[in-house]
Amino acid sequence: MSAKTQGVVVALLAAVLVRLALTGEYLRFVLPWMRWPLLITGLVLLVMAIRPALGLGGSAERVPWATWLLLLPVLIVFAVAPPPLGAYLAERRSAQPPPRPASQSVVRVHHGGGPVDLGLDEFTWGAAQPDDVMGLTGATLRVEGFVSTDHQGGWYLTRLVIFCCAADAVVERIKILGHPAPPRDQWVRVTGVWVAGTGADPATPPEMTATQVVDLPPPKNPYG
Amino acid sequence: MAQLDTAPRGRWLGQAEVVALVALAVVIGQHWVREALDAEALRTWCTMFVAVVVQSTPFLVAGVLLSASISRFLSEGALRRLIPENPVLAVPVAGIAGVGLPGCECAAVPVTDGLMRRGLHQAAALTFLLAAPAVNPAVIVSTAVAFRGNHAMVFARVGASLVTAILVGWWCLARGDRLRLERRARMHEHEETFLGAALHDFLYAGGFLVIGAMAAAAINTFVPPRILDAVAGHALLGALALGAFAFVAALCSESDAFVAASLTSFSDSAKLVFLVVGPAMDIKLASMESGQFGIGFAREFVPVVLVVAVLTALTAGWLLL
Numbered sequence: 179m180s181a182k183t184q185g186v187v188v189a190l191l192a193a194v195l196v197r198l199a200l201t202g203e204y205l206r207f208v209l210p211w212m213r214w215p216l217l218i219t220g221l222v223l224l225v226m227a228i229r230p231a232l233g234l235g236g237s238a239e240r241v242p243w244a245t246w247l248l249l250l251p252v253l254i255v256f257a258v259a260p261p262p263l264g265a266y267l268a269e270r271r272s273a274q275p276p277p278r279p280a281s282q283s284v285v286r287v288h289h290g291g292g293p294v295d296l297g298l299d300e301f302t303w304g305a306a307q308p309d310d311v312m313g314l315t316g317a318t319l320r321v322e323g324f325v326s327t328d329h330q331g332g333w334y335l336t337r338l339v340i341f342c343c344a345a346d347a348v349v350e351r352i353k354i355l356g357h358p359a360p361p362r363d364q365w366v367r368v369t370g371v372w373v374a375g376t377g378a379d380p381a382t383p384p385e386m387t388a389t390q391v392v393d394l395p396p397p398k399n400p401y402g
Numbered sequence: 403m404a405q406l407d408t409a410p411r412g413r414w415l416g417q418a419e420v421v422a423l424v425a426l427a428v429v430i431g432q433h434w435v436r437e438a439l440d441a442e443a444l445r446t447w448c449t450m451f452v453a454v455v456v457q458s459t460p461f462l463v464a465g466v467l468l469s470a471s472i473s474r475f476l477s478e479g480a481l482r483r484l485i486p487e488n489p490v491l492a493v494p495v496a497g498i499a500g501v502g503l504p505g506c507e508c509a510a511v512p513v514t515d516g517l518m519r520r521g522l523h524q525a526a527a528l529t530f531l532l533a534a535p536a537v538n539p540a541v542i543v544s545t546a547v548a549f550r551g552n553h554a555m556v557f558a559r560v561g562a563s564l565v566t567a568i569l570v571g572w573w574c575l576a577r578g579d580r581l582r583l584e585r586r587a588r589m590h591e592h593e594e595t596f597l598g599a600a601l602h603d604f605l606y607a608g609g610f611l612v613i614g615a616m617a618a619a620a621i622n623t624f625v626p627p628r629i630l631d632a633v634a635g636h637a638l639l640g641a642l643a644l645g646a647f648a649f650v651a652a653l654c655s656e657s658d659a660f661v662a663a664s665l666t667s668f669s670d671s672a673k674l675v676f677l678v679v680g681p682a683m684d685i686k687l688a689s690m691e692s693g694q695f696g697i698g699f700a701r702e703f704v705p706v707v708l709v710v711a712v713l714t715a716l717t718a719g720w721l722l723l
Contacts (some may be wrong), residue, residue, distance in 0.1 A: 182418035184605055189688035190425055191452070191459070191608075198456065210462070219460040226601040231418070235595075239602055242693055244609030251455045252614065257428045260449035266442045270626045283670065341544075342657030344453035345622045348664050380666055 179241050187245070188251045192223035198255065205399045208343045236352060237243030237392040262400035263344050265362040268336045271349045274326065278291040286313050293318040293369050298337045299402060302350050305377030305384035314372045319386070321352065322367045325360050334360035334383065335368050336392035337402045347401065352377075355389040443623065450619035454686075457654065458508040458611055465509030466603040469516030470596050477520045489523040493571035494541075496526035497564050500533030506654045507681060508611060510534040511690045512603045515585075524583055529571030532707065535655040536563035536681035545677065548659035554722050555670065555677075559659075562678045562718035568712045570682075573706060581703075584696030610693035614686025618652035621685075625650075634667035641672040641719075645712045648680035655681035671719030678715035683707040 179187075198204040199216040208216075230237045254260065287294050287304075296304075296319050304312035323335040334351040341348075357371065358365055370388040377384025485492045485499075503510065514531040518524055535541070537560050545622035549555040574581055594602075630647060633639040644665065653661060658680045662673040683704055 179605075180417050182416065184601070186418045186421050188601065188604065190421075195456065195459065204456065206449060207456045212457070215460040216456065219463045222463055223604070226604070228598050229597075230601070233418075235598075241602070241605045242609060244613055244693060245605045247609045247612040247616075248605070249425070250616075251452050252425065253428050254448050254452055256425070257432050258445065258448045259432070260452050261445055263446060263449055266446050267623070271628075327623075340657075341660040342654040343457035345450050345618060345651070346653050346657045346661050348661065401445055 179245055181235075182233050183232045184241065184245075185227040185229070187248050188223050188227035188400055189231045191248055192220045194255050195220035195223070195227065196254050200214055202312045202398060203259075205401075206260065206344065209340065210399060249320040260397070263338055263347055264315065264324055264400075265290060265336070266323075267347060268334070268338060268349045268351065269328065271347075272326075272334075272351070286311075287317045287319070295320045297321070297402065298323050298335065298350050299339065301352060301372070301386075302377060302384055305372060306380060308378070310374070315374045318367045318369065318371060318389075321386070322365065322368055322397075323351070324365045324396075325362050326351065327359060327362055331359075335366065335386070338400070341402045344377045344401070350402075353383050353385045354391075355387045357391050360391060360393065365396045367392045410676065411583040439614075444716075446620050447603055447623045450622050452614055454615035454618055454652070455612060458506070458615065458686075459608075461506050462508040462512070462607060462611060463604065464571060465512040466600045466607070468503075469512040469603055470600040472513065473519055473599065474596055476520055481517075481520050481522060485522060485526060487519045489525055489575055490572070492523055492526040493529045493575065494529040494568050496522070497533040497537075497567045497571065500530050500535075500537050500564075500567070501539070503534040503538055506656060507535040507684070507687050508607075508690070511687070511694055512607055515603070515694055518585065519668050521671070523575075524581075525571045525574035528574050528703075529567045530683045532567035532570055533564055536560070536567070536678070541655050541659075541681070544656050545659040548663040552670075555674065558674050558715075558718045558722040559677045562674065562711075562714045563681060565718070566678060566682055566707070566714045569710050569714065570703075570707055573710070574703075577702075581699065582696065607690055607694060610690040614652060614684075614689035617685045617689070618650070621650040621652075630665075634672075637669055637671065641675040641716060642712070644668060644672045644676040645679045645708070645715075646674045649684050649708065651680075652684035652686040653680060669719075670723040674719045674723065675712055675715040678718075679708065679711045682711045 195216045196288040197214050198207070199220065204212060204216055205333050287296070294317055298321050301319065304314050321335055323337045325333055326336040327333045332353055334353055336349065336351040338347040339350060340346060354368055354370070368386065368388050370386045373385040373387060485495055503513065510531050514527045517527045517530065542556060542560060545559055546556050556563045630643050650656070658677060662676045665673060665676070688700055688704045691703065
């Protein structure tokens with residue numbers, strides 16, 4: 179690889195990082211706090227690459243053949259534009275029990291009035307508690323997520339939780355009863371009632387009887 | 403790449419121009435290419451792969467900058483004052499020094515190379531390489547958060563990781579010259595600019611990082627974790643299975659505690675094996691180390707680290723958990 183090629187390859191990678199950070203597409207891959215590190219990294223790589231890329235210097239030291247592979251992420255981001263992880267991964271990982279949320283303040287659901295908006299993680303956490311400390315029983319709840327399915331014809335309101343990057347995604351889901359399944363990967367808001375007692379065993383997801391299912395546009399940050 | 407370097411090329415169309423043109427063609431034809439690659443599994447792999455590369459690159463860049471700074475600004479005298487002359491003592495000191503590098507695996511590889519270039523004994527430098535991703539503050543905090551209330555797990559993880567690093571360091575010392583570690587020849591340091599050195603280190607390690615990311619993404623996409631559940635109940639098999647899982651999944655050491663905490667069907671000892679093996683050795687690190695220090699070295703080093711890490715973690719789990 180010539181010094182000039184080395185510069186061009188690194189400049190292309192830098193351009194990809196900056197593009198992901200500026201367009202917000204980086205949220206498909208990593209956590210929100212990575213925006214500035216990605217921008218700074220992109221700029222540092224550009225500064226490192228600019229002279230060799232323009233043929234103004236750089237060393238002709240040999241690099242291993244593997245260096246060519248740095249072009250692969252560049253090509254994939256432009257050619258494939260990888261979508262956020264969705265139903266495909268959620269269904270393959272479905273046997274994995276959901277994590278216990280790291281820090282969970284107990285939200286008490288107030289009865290009466292309109293439906294209560296709840297995060298999917300709050301719902302599964304509340305359902306797993308021994309004596310319904312959140313007061314979920316009987317309350318009309320509203321939860322958002324995307325649709326995934328199982329082989330038995332059931333469908334789930336699903337979210338993926340990531341801790342570092344998309345490779346460590348963990349699945350959280352609620353089985354939805356009483357409503358036909360929307361298309362897979364469709365984001366929806368489900369209004370319904372918790373089937374009291376379900377979800378206590380971490381190996382099986384809690385269940386919810388739906389009264390209304392509304393389509394939503396996919397959120398900017400696909401992971402919760 | 404030797405063939406490519408010697409291939410005849412036109413005066414106006416050099417290697418750099420070809421790369422730029424291919425990239426341009428893909429950008430122009432992106433809609434057509436997207437349809438051709440429209441398969442759910444492939445797209446999921448692409449997302450995972452790009453995610454690992456995007457997450458690792460800032461750490462790798464920080465690592466090569468730190469490595470170049472060590473080469474430029476840290477004198478051999480200063481390093482000698484910090485690290486004992488006697489390599490048997492230098493190994494544990496280098497392990498504990500790993501607390502000071504709050505980065506992940508990807509940053510540690512070029513920094514280790516920089517430390518060796520400054521004359522740090524290779525056994526001590528390799529100890530630093532194993533300890534730094536496992537015992538730094540960011541990892542300790544994330545482990546404590548993921549295993550809330552289970553302080554024994556945090557102590558066991560830090561202790562077992564440190565012991566693993568030190569034992570492997572002493573093993574390297576005992577192997578001495580028989581451990582063949584290839585160091586690439588560098589240009590005379592005064593001829594190489596700071597940015598030039600950093601760029602070259604990045605190009606050197608980056609390709610191997612991509613290979614590791616490809617493999618890790620394939621494992622995470624195509625191998626469902628439920629195949630692990632078959633052995634979850636068995637103490638020893640469960641621990642070995644999670645050790646193997648840590649090697650192939652190649653998660654960042656800052657996040658692996660959350661994944662370990664979610665593997666609720668496994669014993670705490672098995673989770674500890676997962677947490678100790680992952681930062682010390684995984685498919686991404688093995689790829690980067692074979693690039694940096696040679697295939698022959700990696701063939702010897704990788705299995706030794708794996709065996710020591712599993713045994714140390716099992717012992718720590720038996721004693722502490």
